Amino acid sequence: MDPRPIAPAGARTVDVQRLIDDHPLSGWQWLVFAMCFLIVLLDGFDTAAIGYIAPSLIKEWGVTKPMLGPVLSAALFGLAAGALSAGPAADRLGRKRVLTIAVLVFGLASLASAFAADLSQLATLRFITGLGLGAAMPNAVTLMSEYCPTSRRSTLTNLMFCGFPLGAACGGFLAAWMIPQWGWRSVLVLGGIAPLLLTLVMVALLPESVRFLVTRRQSVERIRAALARIAGARVHDYDRFTLSETRVVTNERGGLAQVLARPYRLGTLMLWTAYFMGLVIFYGLINWMPLLLKEAGLEPRTATLISALFPLGGIGAVFFGWLMDRFEPNRLLALGWALTSVAIFSIGQLVGQVGLLVVSVFLAGVLMNTSQSSLAPLAAAFYPTNGRATGVAWMMGVGRFGGIAGSFLVAQLNLMQASIGTVFTVVAIPALIAAAALWVKRGTDRATDPDDEPAASALAH
Template identity: 45%
Template sequence: MTVSTAIDVRALINDRAIGLCQKLVVLLGFCIIALDGFDVAIMGFIAPQLKQEWGVTNQMLGPVLSAALAGLAIGALVAGPLADRFGRKVVLVCSVFFFGVWTLATAASTDITHLIMFRFLTGLGLGAAMPNVGTLVSEYAPDRSRSFLVTVVFCGFTVGAAGGGFLAAWMIPNFGWASVLVLGGVLPLIVAPILFFKLPESVRFLVTKRAPAERIRKIVDRLAPGVANEHSTFAMPSAPVATSSESPVKIVLSKQYKFGSLMLWLGYFSALFLVYLMGSWMPTLVKESGYSVSDAAVVTAFFQLGGPIGSLFLGWCMDRTNPHKLLALTYLFGGAMLYVLGMVSSHFALVVLLSFVIGFCFNGANTGMNALSASFYPTEARATGSSWMHGIGRWGAVLSAFAGAQMLAMGWSFSQVFGALSVPAALTALAILAKGINGARQRQAAGRDVALYAGK
């Protein structure tokens, strides 16, 4: 008599040490995010040379830089539901291929109009990639280390952006600005086939979609060789119950998830507004405070350096404490440091130190938001929920470009700008805290309902 064994894939992942298959997912996810970081930052590297060769102004370059951000927002909004319907892998492979092709096309641009169009199309692919990487990694990570692994992967963004800067510094004088775009396009086109053949689909996604058992078993064999056999069935009975018959969009906007979704959107919007405004305008603000261009570069570098260190530390802490309280306190502390920074602009050493601390808090906490959203939604709607947080949050980044320019046009001082930025920091903290409190109340209410039902 043949005995069929039921395997809980969520418990299988949680009960075992992280294996080679999961490490491969993390490595490939890191590579995707690094390519993403390189491509997002690429126009900043070549902008000075474009101004020199084409005679364009900062005002003319503004739409070029904003086009990619708009594409990022729309790409994230569209890609999430697609990934929840067709799978994380297919969307990731297509998005990497897509932004590689359009980055190559950008290298052939002959005027500003082409640049704007091609950067918008590139942004669509970039926007689809980032949140789906976080979704896939979170679904292969044990619950005990999910936040840390997601933050490790998202550190690739800084690595890609910084590495691209060093490469651009060598390539532009020797090969011209288009060579950087060619490299930024060729690398994704090389990586896409590797993803197609080596990157596994989310096993949790396949179980929720009731994929053929043989397809699931092949992935389970990579996760835990010898555990499954030809008679095994697969399920996730230990996972939170979701209304799988509903569309991912309906789940994200359902009564159970609506408030949390709104708070994630508000928090990420405010957080990206703050970080992008600082990243774009900090060099100018520091220079106009009486420092040299080199001093401004040092301050900005320390702000960026704090990001990956903060990401790893906060990701590690999120797996060991209440993530909502941790992130809310981090944003509040960062906001306080912003206010202090505005008060000590005449002390260069303090400006550098505080810039590092602020980068640690905000860049680190922003990475933590990816882990927070991935753990909030059920498998059936995880890609949609995480992607929509990214898509709506990106409009905060778009708005920051105009807000920063308006602040400077109005003659705001160093202290006024950084004092004002403490407001979105506080708003982000309150949104995360409200989400955590609401979630705790929902769990308490669910516990009471179970107790009442059991007592009947």
């Protein structure tokens, strides 16, 4: 027997996603986009900041590169813990509440990090910063994807996700300018104050996901108020709001039980693998590339600026998002990761030629960051609403351990005195593994198609 509430005869009902799809993007949706973009941008800035201030820490505190390992990886442990806990919380409590708390936490912790007196204090505060960062990213992705028209979801989500590499790149450019004038602590002060100001805006303006409101059987008045900002007065024509899922719902409890249900299990594992491998590359290079290039003979300022081109390459994600809305996304991303492997390998072969090195680093950044960023909308589209925040967050949370592995991998290669060519050859291998994982995932999408099993539909009343 179907436990869902039955609408009275003559009730005027509408599917909320269809209502969103039938209207052009409103100013309200662009406001949601802007706030999520800023959250992700600040996430990228704070995440990458520690790598850019590392040379200054070595000089001021008289520490060695291996001693920086715990500091560089502390935020990554926090990122993993934050993501793994925040996804299920957001599927229970709502996207807005968890997202606002997350931004507040990483803002306060980043500001406090600027006043750390030693490596131990800095590592502790970076862990707390990571808790907020880890919770913020997946919920921003989830909230944005749930306010997007279906036909433009990957494009807009990828465009929003460009904030992360842009924020990381801005961190490099700002660090190169700020550190000589005000010292390394100024970078962390900026990384703390900006999120705290954004938190105030989020409390006042950021809406809850309308899809979440429907699945949680919230009042018609609350759902109608959210949709009125998109569809205008037309929403008053309806007194019932439904949500027909585009993916099979196998567990009414949602959360991790949904993400690990049999139709999703293999696809989930492949997403985790791809994201893990992508972050092995990203954090291995973002944390160590300035030092690697400096040791290869480049001036510190030049090494920092060239390294900043790597995360800046993520702007290419917009084009991939557009392609994902039109072609089979798993195959597209598998190709992206295969090309990433070739591009990263080439960096280690061109260190002595600065002009070609600049081009190589930027091209590798475009391919790698575009492929990595595109995994977020891929995951958001893979899961139904009741498991979407958990699915995206756990992919990112498990993937964060790849960031930890990447930082220690490059540190270990340094201890072994590996050549810069060897370092980049080794770091190129995870991209091939990510490509293989996405090729395997192609075969799992059919199992989650609601044409094969009836999709669940929530009804708000």
